[in-house]
Amino acid sequence: MRTCNEIADLACYNQFFYGGDTVSDICEEYDEAKADSRICRSATDCTTCTSTIKSDGVSTCEWYSNGLDCGSGECTQQGCGVDYCDGDEKGDGGGDGGGDGGDGDGGDPDCCYGDGGDGGGGDAVEALCFSGRNTVEVMGQGLVSMDSLKIGDYVRVRGGDFAKVYSFGHYNTNQKSEYLQIKAGGNTLEITKSHMVFITHEKEDDGSVAKSSVPASLIKVGDLLLAASTENNNGSGTSIKVSKIGTVQRNGSYAPFTTSGDIIVSGIVASNYISIMETGLPASVVSMQWIAHAFKAPHRMICAMNFKICENETYTEEGLSLWIYLPYYAALWLANQHAIVKFIGSVSLVGVMSLAPIVTAMSALRFLHNRKVKALC
Numbered sequence: 001m002r003t004c005n006e007i008a009d010l011a012c013y014n015q016f017f018y019g020g021d022t023v024s025d026i027c028e029e030y031d032e033a034k035a036d037s038r039i040c041r042s043a044t045d046c047t048t049c050t051s052t053i054k055s056d057g058v059s060t061c062e063w064y065s066n067g068l069d070c071g072s073g074e075c076t077q078q079g080c081g082v083d084y085c086d087g088d089e090k091g092d093g094g095g096d097g098g099g100d101g102g103d104g105d106g107g108d109p110d111c112c113y114g115d116g117g118d119g120g121g122g123d124a125v126e127a128l129c130f131s132g133r134n135t136v137e138v139m140g141q142g143l144v145s146m147d148s149l150k151i152g153d154y155v156r157v158r159g160g161d162f163a164k165v166y167s168f169g170h171y172n173t174n175q176k177s178e179y180l181q182i183k184a185g186g187n188t189l190e191i192t193k194s195h196m197v198f199i200t201h202e203k204e205d206d207g208s209v210a211k212s213s214v215p216a217s218l219i220k221v222g223d224l225l226l227a228a229s230t231e232n233n234n235g236s237g238t239s240i241k242v243s244k245i246g247t248v249q250r251n252g253s254y255a256p257f258t259t260s261g262d263i264i265v266s267g268i269v270a271s272n273y274i275s276i277m278e279t280g281l282p283a284s285v286v287s288m289q290w291i292a293h294a295f296k297a298p299h300r301m302i303c304a305m306n307f308k309i310c311e312n313e314t315y316t317e318e319g320l321s322l323w324i325y326l327p328y329y330a331a332l333w334l335a336n337q338h339a340i341v342k343f344i345g346s347v348s349l350v351g352v353m354s355l356a357p358i359v360t361a362m363s364a365l366r367f368l369h370n371r372k373v374k375a376l377c
Contacts, residue, residue: 028186029186032055033072035054035055036054036055036061036072037071039052039053039054039061039072040054040061040062040070040071040072041069041070041071042070043061043070044070046065046070046085047085048070049061049062049063049070050062050083050084050085054072056135057143059133060083061081062081063081063082063083063085064081065082082251083133083251084251128169128170128192128194128195128253128255128328129169129170129191129192129195129253129254129255130146130179130189130190130191130192130195130253130254130255130265130270131146131177131179131190131191131248131252132147132173132250132251132252132253132254133145133147133250134146134190134191134265134266135265135266135267136149136155136156136263136264136265137155137156137228137264138153138154138155138156139155140154141153146256147173147252147254149165149254150165151165151166151168151310151313152164152165152307152311153165155256155258155263155264156228156263157258157264157269158198158260158264161260163258163259163260163263164258165256165257165258166259166299166300166303166307166310167256167257167299167303167310167313167323168256168313168315168321169255169256169272169273169320169321169323169324170253170254170255170319170320170321171253171313171315171319171321172252172253172254172315172318172319173251174251174252175251175253175318175319176250176251177192177249177250177253178192178247178248178249179191179192179247179248179249180193180216180217180219180245180246180247181247182216182219182225182242182245182268183242183243183244183245184225184240184241184242184243184268185227185240185241186267187227187240187266187267187268189266189267189268190248190250190266191216191265191270192216192253192274193215193216194215194216194217194274194275194276195215195216195270195271195274196213196215196216196270196271196274196275196288196289197213197214197216197219197225197226197269197270197271198211198225198226198269198270198271199211199213199214199219199223199224199225199226199239200224200225200238211226212287213275213287213288214275215274215275219242219245220245221242221243221244221245222241222242223242224239224240224241224242225239225240225241225242225268225269226239226268226269227239227240227267227269228264228267228269240268253319255272255274256272257272257296257299258272259300261273261289261292261293261296271289271292272292272293272296273288273289273292273293275288276288299323
């Protein structure tokens, strides 16, 4: 079926295609798509196309190499648009892990990136984050694109407050990755499948609204997401309904860590963290969000005591922060084990993480005490 973005036809913008949106939302999407189509189609080459800013003032147009055409994005019958013109839109090879991977054919350029050569090993790390096309609100700057966010910035988080970015779990400006593109209430979030977002639902016992974090792969059309526009001063918020879910290919992967453990991305409240196991840890009475945030407590404490240590963060070739490199691969190992091993590992992990806030608090108090003593001397 052809998409509304492809045919740019007013008749396509109706509640059959956008069942979760109001008439006003649908009309707004049409006006935006029409403006973007007019802006993008004026570009006749890839370089001009991918540097042309769309009507949102942040994202750029995309080049469709199959039709040698410039468009406003999403996958259509022309293939998938790309936001780069590096002259190498095919695979990058099998990697450096167990030997030099072959260059490979890279697959179909219409699908934005290829599989690379067979090579000797060295699979690229799966993107664990957001695309650079997303927007975040930075204190003193307003809305900026995700790829311009920096360590030390204060960003809008759940509840309407601002929190400091102290690290990036994944930071890779060149990685070509596939993202889910989730549309809800006029917002568009581009996020990897394992990254968590917050959904709302009614409790069966008393009808009150509950919030939980789930991997983006579990989100369905009709689900309710927690959104920035509905957050109020006491931290509670209503929801926006998911109207459409697709996939897009992007260059660049970014996973900022904030002191609060969450971040508002493109108007939607998202977690800082991923869920290694889609259904969560077996026999766990706490959420993956709690476990991940507790695990990062020592890192946050170190940054709070001496932020200079965290300002110049280093990453692996794949873009993983050295703070999470080993824990990430340990978690992947656990996720692929037998159910009994998973159970034992998850119970042990929850026990250790339960102590993390206490140990962190004691270490912080000791640090402050020693500094006070040193100042007196």
